[in-house]
Amino acid sequence: MTYQQILLQRSGAVARVTLNRPDRLNALTRDLLGELAAALDEVAADRALRVCVLTGAGRAFSAGHDLTDPGVFESPAMARAALDRDYAPVVRKLTQLEIPVLAAVNGVAAGAGCSLALACDLAVAANSASFLQAFARIGLAPDAGSTYFLPRRIGQARALGMTLLAEPLPAPRAAEWGLIWQAVPDAEFPAAIDALAQRLAEAPTRALALAKRALAASSANNLDQQLALEAELQALAAGTADFREGMAAFLAKRPAKFDGH
Numbered sequence: 473m474t475y476q477q478i479l480l481q482r483s484g485a486v487a488r489v490t491l492n493r494p495d496r497l498n499a500l501t502r503d504l505l506g507e508l509a510a511a512l513d514e515v516a517a518d519r520a521l522r523v524c525v526l527t528g529a530g531r532a533f534s535a536g537h538d539l540t541d542p543g544v545f546e547s548p549a550m551a552r553a554a555l556d557r558d559y560a561p562v563v564r565k566l567t568q569l570e571i572p573v574l575a576a577v578n579g580v581a582a583g584a585g586c587s588l589a590l591a592c593d594l595a596v597a598a599n600s601a602s603f604l605q606a607f608a609r610i611g612l613a614p615d616a617g618s619t620y621f622l623p624r625r626i627g628q629a630r631a632l633g634m635t636l637l638a639e640p641l642p643a644p645r646a647a648e649w650g651l652i653w654q655a656v657p658d659a660e661f662p663a664a665i666d667a668l669a670q671r672l673a674e675a676p677t678r679a680l681a682l683a684k685r686a687l688a689a690s691s692a693n694n695l696d697q698q699l700a701l702e703a704e705l706q707a708l709a710a711g712t713a714d715f716r717e718g719m720a721a722f723l724a725k726r727p728a729k730f731d732g733h
């Protein structure tokens with residue numbers, strides 16, 4: 473499939489999806505979200521891919537929904553439909569991919585752009601990037617999963633502060649708060665992303681997918697349920713070739729070479 477508003481590139485086992493409307497700060501449109509959903513399906517179907525990087529072209533990650541996108545803000549019903557139809561599938565696909573998803577936050581992530589970054593498993597940002605719950609600035613309520621991810625990552629007090637005050641949170645503070653994994657100096661950002669993506673691409677992919685499932689279920693489960701889920705998932709991990717390789721490598725005192733199976 474060819475895309476107009478995103479790029480999908482493959483390099484070895486690494487997929488890189490780039491939101492590609494740099495002159496609009498990668499503001500999200502219905503078409504872009506449709507392309508993003510299709511690209512995530514392509515990534516999910518390609519068993520050679522072992523990590524997916526989501527980033528933005530130019531100086532922003534994404535400025536959130538394009539405020540000039542026709543057919544979205546013209547009526548309350550349209551605004552609601554856009555969330556169900558365009559956003560929810562993308563947020564679900566990001567969280568449900570069976571490979572790690574890395575948000576490479578190159579610049580501002582605002583509104584639903586911030587939500588997309590938070591839907592990824594790991595977020596690494598350039599120091600100059602920022603996270604902005606822009607919704608209240610224009611009289612909207614937060615959406616696209618932001619009220620799910622924010623309090624779970626940073627707690628209710630900080631989630632409320634970010635949301636009600638709608639002030640940009642600089643990347644270094646976002647890392648301090650636990651909103652993201654890491655903030656790195658701008659000059660080191662591209663290399664840091666490449667190195668992390670490569671490291672994840674060489675990890676035991678199925679074990680990482682099972683770990684994602686366990687952690688995703690955790691907040692809705694009690695301890696007994698979570699212990700049972702862990703046992704169920706561990707039985708799957710223990711049956712993988714990568715587990716056999718990990719054990720063999722440990723016993724032979726050599727680095728493991730995982731192939732993702």
Ligand code: T3D
Nearest residue numbers: 496497499535536537538539551552554555582583584606
């Ligand atoms: O159904 C639904 O509810 C839909 C879902 C909605 C979820 C949402 O995401 S709502 C929130 C939408 N986003 C925003 O409100 C953020 C709007 N943008 C900004 O506040 C600022 O642009 C930023 C803080 C992100 C960056 O500021 P700055 O000063 O670095 O850049 P700028 O000069 O404001 O923007 C550069 C250009 O991008 C500018 O266009 P110009 O003047 O060069 O022609 C600006 O208009 C354009 N732009 C920025 N954000 C958007 C946008 N155009 C359309 N939509 C945008 N969201």
